[in-house]
Amino acid sequence: MSADALAGLIAELPEGAVVIDPDILASYRQDRAFDPNAGTPLAVVRPRCTEDVQATLRWATANRVAVVPRGMGTGLSGGATALNDAIVLTTEKMRDITVDPVTRTAVAQPGLLNAEVKAAVAEHGLWYPPDPSSFEICSIGGNIATNAGGLCCVKYGVTTDYVLGLQVVLADGTAVRLGGPRLKDVAGLSLTKLFVGSEGTLGVITEVTLRLLPPQRVASTVVATFDSVEAAAQSVVTITGKMRPSMLEFMDSVSINAVEDKLRMGLDRTAAAMMVAATDDRGATGVEDAEFMAEVFTKYGAKEVFTTADPDEGEAFVAARRFCIPAVEMKGSLLLEDVGVPLPALAELVGGVAKIAANHDLLISVIAHAGDGNTHPLIVYDPADAAMTERAHQAFGEIMDLAVGLGGTITGEHGVGRLKRPWLEGQIGPDAMELNRRIKAALDPDNILNPGAAI
Ligand SMILES: Cc1cc2nc3c(=O)[nH]c(=O)nc-3n(C[C@H](O)[C@H](O)[C@H](O)COP(=O)(O)OP(=O)(O)OC[C@H]3O[C@@H](n4cnc5c(N)ncnc54)[C@H](O)[C@@H]3O)c2cc1C
Numbered sequence: 281m282s283a284d285a286l287a288g289l290i291a292e293l294p295e296g297a298v299v300i301d302p303d304i305l306a307s308y309r310q311d312r313a314f315d316p317n318a319g320t321p322l323a324v325v326r327p328r329c330t331e332d333v334q335a336t337l338r339w340a341t342a343n344r345v346a347v348v349p350r351g352m353g354t355g356l357s358g359g360a361t362a363l364n365d366a367i368v369l370t371t372e373k374m375r376d377i378t379v380d381p382v383t384r385t386a387v388a389q390p391g392l393l394n395a396e397v398k399a400a401v402a403e404h405g406l407w408y409p410p411d412p413s414s415f416e417i418c419s420i421g422g423n424i425a426t427n428a429g430g431l432c433c434v435k436y437g438v439t440t441d442y443v444l445g446l447q448v449v450l451a452d453g454t455a456v457r458l459g460g461p462r463l464k465d466v467a468g469l470s471l472t473k474l475f476v477g478s479e480g481t482l483g484v485i486t487e488v489t490l491r492l493l494p495p496q497r498v499a500s501t502v503v504a505t506f507d508s509v510e511a512a513a514q515s516v517v518t519i520t521g522k523m524r525p526s527m528l529e530f531m532d533s534v535s536i537n538a539v540e541d542k543l544r545m546g547l548d549r550t551a552a553a554m555m556v557a558a559t560d561d562r563g564a565t566g567v568e569d570a571e572f573m574a575e576v577f578t579k580y581g582a583k584e585v586f587t588t589a590d591p592d593e594g595e596a597f598v599a600a601r602r603f604c605i606p607a608v609e610m611k612g613s614l615l616l617e618d619v620g621v622p623l624p625a626l627a628e629l630v631g632g633v634a635k636i637a638a639n640h641d642l643l644i645s646v647i648a649h650a651g652d653g654n655t656h657p658l659i660v661y662d663p664a665d666a667a668m669t670e671r672a673h674q675a676f677g678e679i680m681d682l683a684v685g686l687g688g689t690i691t692g693e694h695g696v697g698r699l700k701r702p703w704l705e706g707q708i709g710p711d712a713m714e715l716n717r718r719i720k721a722a723l724d725p726d727n728i729l730n731p732g733a734a735i
Pocket residue numbers: 311312348349350351352353354355356358359360371390411412413414417418419420421422423424425426427428429430431479480481483484485486605606693694697730733
């Protein structure tokens with residue numbers, strides 16, 4: 281890449297949009313997967329509008345320069361890992377939002393944090409449900425590009441269920457509008473959904489039209505501790521077979537203790553597992569649902585069950601669950617899994633992960649959006665210890681193989697990124713893999729957008 285060519289991009293964009301300061305470039309090399317093989321980008325581009333993104337992609341295509349789209353870099357599978365001589369295109373300056381309380385929709389630029397979208401719509405008495413644990417630090421664009429899940433998704437669905445429309449800039453710089461503020465719309469192929477979860481490989485999302493709901497009702501929370509991780513996991517099928525909890529989360533003993541070390545909230549350090557469940561149904565139904573979950577936990581051998589209708593008490597347990605990844609991260613570097621299985625296989629998955637941990641003499645903590653069958657085994661290792669690092673990587677692969685063998689997936693919500701790409705074909709098979717490649721080639725024939733990620 282010649283200095284002249286980059287000067288061409290600098291000239292096309294507003295002053296300050298192209299950053300080449302090496303210290304700043306360094307801070308955009310990795311996402312939260314902390315890939316040690318991350319490259320150093322040629323420049324970081326900070327567009328403010330769709331036209332800036334178009335100019336960047338037209339320039340990138342003309343000069344055959346790869347572009348890595350980036351939101352807030354909280355991704356856990358290396359999807360926003362920088363490549364040598366590429367552009368990192370960050371949406372952090374694209375932060376407008378307009379809320380329409382009549383159609384119950386919001387039109388947002390991608391760089392707003394999930395929490396900021398929630399706050400902006402709440403001012404109009406509305407609710408944007410998807411709530412990844414990282415909601416205070418991740419962007420809405422990143423959520424759409426990964427089809428993020430979260431804690432209330434067991435009842436309310438994941439990000440894609442709230443995406444009515446998108447504006448997307450393709451590799452050649454064309455900006456297309458897909459969908460819009462219509463609750464039902466089946467005109468043409470389902471292209472809006474194609475871009476949801478496409479991990480920056482098909483286009484850059486520059487605007488989204490979101491579906492909003494009336495505010496969530498105050499929930500009752502049911503917390504149960506167990507001596508057996510399998511028993512806790514087994515309770516999930518029984519609960520979801522009869523009702524729709526608004527949250528059904530799982531923490532194992534490692535995560536309970538790691539959280540307790542920091543938050544000192546009196547969690548039972550001796551428990552093998554803890555379930556944090558909630559129901560936001562009203563009146564008698566809500567009371568019955570909370571009682572039902574407490575009964576099921578007891579039936580599966582819970583050693584203690586605690587129910588509260590106090591929102592602050594309930595929120596303290598939700599905060600504990602949200603804090604699991606940062607808390608376990610304090611024990612060492614993490615290889616972070618995102619495997620999911622059909623619900624009846626959840627206990628077998630959790631038990632199988634424990635065996636893999638024992639076989640490789642590793643600490644693996646398991647937390648889960650249990651009601652969605654989506655677990656996060658967190659493999660703790662020391663990168664300075666070569667033998668341990670190798671065992672951790674072996675375990676990483678074995679856990680994905682285990683999940684696929686149980687009819688599951690290598691990723692329930694974080695995306696394939698760069699870390700899980702070698703396992704993708706093993707899950708979806710050669711025909712679906714080829715179809716993925718053909719779609720990528722049709723939209724991005726020069727492989728400009730996020731090469732090496734996802735597909
Ligand atoms: C403590 C912690 C807890 C987490 N909990 C959850 C959870 O409960 N549920 C969950 O789903 N995830 C969770 N995550 C993962 C992460 O926060 C999500 O994947 C989030 O959606 C990423 O958003 P981001 O803005 O950080 O995106 P980035 O990490 O910057 O990017 C993620 C991917 O999206 C692409 N991308 C970003 N913006 C765009 C755009 N505008 N157009 C096209 N492509 C784009 C990137 O190329 C990359 O492939 C957690 C992460 C942490 C650190």
